[in-house]
Amino acid sequence: MRLTVPHMGLLSVAYTRVLRQHGVDMQPPPKATVKTLNLGVKYSPEFACLPFKINLGNMMEALDNGADAILMPGGYGPCRFGYYGIIQEQILREQGYKFTMSTTDNPDRLSDMIDTIRDISQIKNKYDGYIVFFLILMRMAALDKATALYHYYKPREINRGDTDLTLKQAIEMIDLADSYTKLFRTMPQVKKMYHDIKIDKSFKPVTIGVLGEIFVVIEPFANLEIEKKLGELRVEVKRGVWLSDWLNDRFRYKPFRRNQTKYATKLARGYLNFPSGGESIETVGKTILFQKKGVDGVLHIMPFTCMPELVASAVINRISKDKEYPVLSMTFDEHVSEANIITRLEAFVDLLERRRDGSVSRH
Amino acid sequence: MEAYLGIDVGSVTTKVVLIDRHGNVLWNSYNKTMGQPIKAIQSAFSVLRRDVGDIEIRGVGTTGSGRKLADYIVGADQIKNEITAHAVSAIHLIPNVRTIVEIGGQDSKLILIRNGVVVDFSMNTVCAAGTGSFLEHQATRLGMAIEELGNYALAASSPARIAGRCTVFAESDMIHKQQMGHNLEDIVAGLCDALVRNYLNNLSRGKEISDPVIFQGGVAANPGIKASFERELGKEFIVPHYYPIMGAIGAALLSRNTKHTRFRGWSLSEKQLSTSSFYCSDCPNACGVMQINDCDAVIARWGDTCGKWGRREG
Numbered sequence: 001m002r003l004t005v006p007h008m009g010l011l012s013v014a015y016t017r018v019l020r021q022h023g024v025d026m027q028p029p030p031k032a033t034v035k036t037l038n039l040g041v042k043y044s045p046e047f048a049c050l051p052f053k054i055n056l057g058n059m060m061e062a063l064d065n066g067a068d069a070i071l072m073p074g075g076y077g078p079c080r081f082g083y084y085g086i087i088q089e090q091i092l093r094e095q096g097y098k099f100t101m102s103t104t105d106n107p108d109r110l111s112d113m114i115d116t117i118r119d120i121s122q123i124k125n126k127y128d129g130y131i132v133f134f135l136i137l138m139r140m141a142a143l144d145k146a147t148a149l150y151h152y153y154k155p156r157e158i159n160r161g162d163t164d165l166t167l168k169q170a171i172e173m174i175d176l177a178d179s180y181t182k183l184f185r186t187m188p189q190v191k192k193m194y195h196d197i198k199i200d201k202s203f204k205p206v207t208i209g210v211l212g213e214i215f216v217v218i219e220p221f222a223n224l225e226i227e228k229k230l231g232e233l234r235v236e237v238k239r240g241v242w243l244s245d246w247l248n249d250r251f252r253y254k255p256f257r258r259n260q261t262k263y264a265t266k267l268a269r270g271y272l273n274f275p276s277g278g279e280s281i282e283t284v285g286k287t288i289l290f291q292k293k294g295v296d297g298v299l300h301i302m303p304f305t306c307m308p309e310l311v312a313s314a315v316i317n318r319i320s321k322d323k324e325y326p327v328l329s330m331t332f333d334e335h336v337s338e339a340n341i342i343t344r345l346e347a348f349v350d351l352l353e354r355r356r357d358g359s360v361s362r363h
Numbered sequence: 364m365e366a367y368l369g370i371d372v373g374s375v376t377t378k379v380v381l382i383d384r385h386g387n388v389l390w391n392s393y394n395k396t397m398g399q400p401i402k403a404i405q406s407a408f409s410v411l412r413r414d415v416g417d418i419e420i421r422g423v424g425t426t427g428s429g430r431k432l433a434d435y436i437v438g439a440d441q442i443k444n445e446i447t448a449h450a451v452s453a454i455h456l457i458p459n460v461r462t463i464v465e466i467g468g469q470d471s472k473l474i475l476i477r478n479g480v481v482v483d484f485s486m487n488t489v490c491a492a493g494t495g496s497f498l499e500h501q502a503t504r505l506g507m508a509i510e511e512l513g514n515y516a517l518a519a520s521s522p523a524r525i526a527g528r529c530t531v532f533a534e535s536d537m538i539h540k541q542q543m544g545h546n547l548e549d550i551v552a553g554l555c556d557a558l559v560r561n562y563l564n565n566l567s568r569g570k571e572i573s574d575p576v577i578f579q580g581g582v583a584a585n586p587g588i589k590a591s592f593e594r595e596l597g598k599e600f601i602v603p604h605y606y607p608i609m610g611a612i613g614a615a616l617l618s619r620n621t622k623h624t625r626f627r628g629w630s631l632s633e634k635q636l637s638t639s640s641f642y643c644s645d646c647p648n649a650c651g652v653m654q655i656n657d658c659d660a661v662i663a664r665w666g667d668t669c670g671k672w673g674r675r676e677g
Contacts, residue, residue, distance in 0.1 A: 035647035161670075225668075317569070326483065339428060344486060347446035351481045 001100070002027045003069045003120060004062035006055040009218035009243055010147075013171060014139040017178050018132060023122035027067040029058035032221040036061055041334050043091050049303035050222055050333050051215040052084050059088060063097050070101045071120070079278045079308050110250050135183075139174060140244040141256050142187060146170040149194045151239065154231030156199035164228070166193050205236040206352045209290035211283045212301040213309050216332055217241045223301055224338055226345070230299075233349050238295050240286040241279055264289075272315050278308030280315075287316045287327065296352040297326035299345075304333035326351060367422045368626070369615025370404065370437060371448070371608065372396065372429030375468030375496060376581060377403035378611040379411060386455050386616055390415055391608050400429040401436060401636050401655075409632040417629065422621035424448070424614030428469075435655055435663040436636060438627035441617040448613030450474050450481045453577050455616055456603055461573045464592070464600065465609075466562065466582035468495045473566040485566045492530045493561035495582045500530075501537065501554060505547065509585075512551055516587025519552030527557025528564075555587040559595055577601045579609040636662075643667060 002025045005012060012028040020026050030036070032054055040057030059070055070092075072085035085103035092099065104116050114129040123129050146167060154163045170190045177183040208230060216222045217239065227237050245260045264285025265275065271288070275281040287298050300316060302309030313329045320327040328348045330341065366389060371378040377400060381390040392407045424441035425433040426448035434442050443451075445467075453463045454476065463474040471493050475483040487493060502509045516522075523545045526536040533554070540550050576598055582588055583606040592600050605612060618624075640653045650667040664672045 030647075033647040034649055321569075324482070331488075340488070343428075343444045343446070346444040347481075347484055347486075350444070350447040351484065354480050355482065 001025060001069045001120075002067045003071060004029055004059065004067035005071045006058040007032060007219065008215055009220070010143045010171065011140070011218075011243060013175050014143060014243070015136045017175060018136055018139070019117075019121060021178060022132060024120050027062055027065060029062035029067075030065070032058065032219070037221075037334055043095065045087075047305055048084075048087075049081070049305050051081060051213075051219075051303060052088070053334065054215075054219070054222060055084065056088050056091065059092060060095070060097075063092070063099060068099050070099055071116070072101065072103045079306070081278075110252075113250075135180060137244060137247050137251075138180070138183060139177070140247065142174045142177070142183060142190075143171065144242045144244050145187070146174060146190055148239070149191065151227065151231070151237040153194050153197050153199060154228070155205040155234040155236050156201070156203055158198040158200055160232075162197045163194075163231070166197060169193060203234075205234050206297075206349060206356065207236045207238055207295045208349075208352070209238045209240055209286065209295045209298045210301065211240040211286055211290075211298055212279065212312075213303055213306050214241050214246065214279050216301050216303050218243055222303075223332055224336070224341055226299075226301065226341070229342065229345060230349075233345065235349055238290065240290070241282060271319055272312070276308055276311045278306065278312075280308040280312040283309065283312035284315050284319070287319055287325075291319070291323050291325045296356060297328070297348065299348070300327060300329040302329070302331055304331045304335075306331075326355065365419050365421045367615045367618050367621075368420050368424070368437075369448075369611040369613070369618070370423070370425045370430075370433045370439075371427040371445075371611035371614060372400045372404065372425065372433045373427045373468055373610070374470075375499075376607070377407060377429075378427075378608040379404070379407040380605075380608050380611040380615055381411065381415065382612065382615045384619065386612070386619075388605060388608075388612065391605070391611070393607055396429075400432055401638065404433060404436065405632050405634075405636065408629070412629050412632060420624060420626045422615075422618030422624050423626045424616075424618035426610050426614040430614075431665070432655075435665075436627075437631065438625040439618075440621040440624055440626075441614060443614055443617055445470065445610055446472055446474060446484050446486065447481070448610045448617065449579065450476060450484075450613070451616050452605075452609040452613035453579065453603075454479050455612070456609075457575060457577055457601070460575055460577050462576040464562075464572075464576060464578045465580040466494055466588070467580040467610075470494065471562055471566060471580075473562075473570065473572075475570060483570060485568065485570065487565055490529065490565070492527060492533065493558050493565060495580070497530045497533075498554070498558065498582065498585065498588075501534070504534070505551070513555075513584070513586040513588070515548050515551040516555045516585070517552075517590060519548040521549055522556050523549045523553035525550070525553040525557040527554075527561045533557055552587060552591075555585070555591040556595075558588060559591040563595065572596060572598065574598055575601060577603060579603060579606045581607050583607070640666070643672065645671070 004027045016026045016028050036057035039060050040053035044053045044056055089101045118129050150167045157163045173186050177186040230237050248256055249259050249261050264282045267285035267288045268281055272284040290298055316327050366381050369380045377394050377396045379392045382388055394403055396403045423439045425439040426443050426445055430442050449465050453460050465472040469491050471487045473485050499509050502512050523540045526532050578600040583602045589600050635658050637656050640651055642649050643652050652672045653666045654664045655662045
């Protein structure tokens, strides 16, 4: 059995090496490219969302490369994405692919996820399952940390491109750290690498909080590398949705951060009183959080036809009006043109800069 | 004399202006892009040089969808998006302006300004039903010049109701209304109303349009649209004298604080510039790489995601 799991940002970096050590024959899909998207678009229903299309493309490419088993997070999901595993399986079968597909039925329960790991690997002891799972989670958190450092250093760098290179190296280093000890030794090195980048310390960049549907926020291919683009516009990104949060929230013992969903739900009270699927509650709650923390503006990104985020978009427009807080919503799908995105981003950044300078001179 | 140059390369038209230090327009040109932005810029430059002679350019700003291309061939100090450029020129002209309505060839924008600062904006996303190209197409279909459209609209007694959500449906609805026997004036007025409705539905979305409103962009030439807006919102729409070139003026205004300009000089209009493109086949992304050639030499390349070809300057 050669197992493949669709990409979501750096997710596969976190588990591939660890699972391979425990006897899982992993075959991650090739990095998403235009070819992946074209494949996905060709065989998907037109009104499926972008994550569905990229996932399907991922699966097809991985199957072409020799994988014969797919693991898809799904079951009953936070949005219609929950049903996607079943539809994708049907589409792939119609294309004549031979494979076994398992959807992790209940991603909301940790023990189910441990069971999935035990089913596919040589780990038989439940306790060992937890140990491995926790290591994967820590690797995710390490990758998130490296990305957060990237967000900080990118707008301040003096030699353009230094930070991009450092992030690439950091990801490689974390990928190689396949045990707790190695991971603990790697992280200070990663920090030092970032610390060595030449930066303009006096420069105070505009800050933008990036929120929205988790796949589009985390996967740079889906959002046309929006965080890199913002960095090049000399904006410091404050991301509100992280890879590790999603799993972290499902642990009873929270090693890294508090429960972000609960936290966001508390903040969102008065605007959105119950989760309406997807990351809607995070989007609303964290918009309020960013506003309180003095982040200059919020960029809200979502796939086209995403219902939960459309709800959130309507709600944060109201927050924007009430609190006079700049919010820009953007939708992404395969038809999105880069020129469009860049013009809006530039205008938004200009707006924030002028707003900030204007308020400084008034006081 | 010192002057600043603003270039707005839009989808349909290319605008070039020359302003002095105080923002007064010394010279301007407004030409069709005709799908060849480089040629449009070059021909505007040769006319400019003939009219004004060799004067010292202290700064250059570019804007519009072709702003990067214009930068590659002219050498710009400020490359700004259309929204900022339009806001800057509108604020320069009317310092207390609160709303800017801008409708161009492919884009329509709504910009809200408070205390001289842009506080919110929106731009058409999924459709271009509310823009100049649509009007122009309909004018051609009705056999009239685009300039006449507005006067027809003003002469209407009872505007027909046209479905304006989508240009294709609007057109078939217009044809239907014609077959029913509505006269041309009423249909054109209905078309203007539909465009205004489309604009307000797509862009204003509960945003507060408050006085003073300034109406700019090529479509502001149409008094029918202006009248429709005023009727719909009950507010006066100010159309500035330089309404079609406000973006270029904004770009020029922005370039005023340049210390050392990157302007490449006047020889540009005589150069044999051409563009070409190829698809890079090194990875499955298959990026389309664009290049500008001066005779046989490649001046600049762009369009790749990985940065392999990157920007090359000669």
